[in-house]
Amino acid sequence: MITIQNLICDFPDGDGKKLRALSVPSFSLKEGGMAVITGPSGSGKTTFLHCLSGLLTPSCGDIRIGDVHLSDLSPAQRCGFRAAKVGYVFQKPLLLSFLTVKENILLSASLAGRRPEDREISDLLSRVGLEGLEDRKGDWLSGGQQQRVSFLRAVIRKPSLLLADEPTAALDEENGMRLMDMMLDYQKEAGCFLLCATHDKRVMDRFPVRYDVQKGAFL
Numbered sequence: 001m002i003t004i005q006n007l008i009c010d011f012p013d014g015d016g017k018k019l020r021a022l023s024v025p026s027f028s029l030k031e032g033g034m035a036v037i038t039g040p041s042g043s044g045k046t047t048f049l050h051c052l053s054g055l056l057t058p059s060c061g062d063i064r065i066g067d068v069h070l071s072d073l074s075p076a077q078r079c080g081f082r083a084a085k086v087g088y089v090f091q092k093p094l095l096l097s098f099l100t101v102k103e104n105i106l107l108s109a110s111l112a113g114r115r116p117e118d119r120e121i122s123d124l125l126s127r128v129g130l131e132g133l134e135d136r137k138g139d140w141l142s143g144g145q146q147q148r149v150s151f152l153r154a155v156i157r158k159p160s161l162l163l164a165d166e167p168t169a170a171l172d173e174e175n176g177m178r179l180m181d182m183m184l185d186y187q188k189e190a191g192c193f194l195l196c197a198t199h200d201k202r203v204m205d206r207f208p209v210r211y212d213v214q215k216g217a218f219l
């Protein structure tokens with residue numbers, strides 16, 4: 001289960017004041033659940049996912065993910081949590097352009113302590129329509145192909161928490177919906193938590209639960 005209470009994230013605004021980037025009074029998601037995180041641009045969706053992943057320490061509040069109490073972890077333990085448990089599909093693919101597709105995926109796996117066989121990687125690539133592209137350099141792929149590799153880079157870790165930040169924003173409708181199909185299939189198979197930030201109506205419609213970070217409430 002994920003449970004969050006009184007989560008607040010403030011940033012300095014440059015004038016010595018604080019800017020409230022995120023306020024989540026209460027949020028919960030049952031084991032293996034999935035939810036869309038929505039709200040207009042600037043309302044705190046990315047900040048929320050950063051807090052959940054342990055990338056960002058909130059100003060105050062409590063985040064529990066399964067038996068992990070994030071605020072009790074030291075920075076090193078938070079890194080360990082991220083490496084072992086979290087798969088993050090960032091808004092931009094952020095592949096390492098000097099590495100091949102396979103190397104990008106292997107690097108991510110190794111950070112989670114996994115050493116997948118070539119077969120596992122080629123099977124995953126086929127599933128997302130990128131068969132035979134193992135040795136292609138990251139920036140020799142189209143935007144849609146890069147985003148699919150970025151999804152594989154997240155799932156090769158076998159995460160129990162999969163976070164996706166506006167994963168369809170840079171994709172055309174067909175590629176966007178194809179990526180969502182893959183993500184939802186993975187979630188079903190793995191039974192992991194899936195939180196997806198978006199304001200894309202077509203993506204929102206595919207999720208049973210929606211949480212609006214601007215309202216600080218489930219819709």
Ligand SMILES: Nc1ncnc2c1ncn2[C@@H]1O[C@H](COP(=O)(O)OP(=O)(O)O)[C@@H](O)[C@H]1O
Pocket residue numbers: 011012019020021022039040041042043044045046047048
């Ligand atoms: N590192 C940061 N420093 C200062 N302000 C930030 C930082 N990151 C985000 N913000 C501010 O926090 C608010 C929420 O941002 P963000 O979480 O990126 O929103 P969203 O993803 O919904 O567009 C915005 O006002 C943004 O300008």
Ligand SMILES: [Mg+2]
Pocket residue numbers: 045046047165
């Ligand atoms: Mg964002």
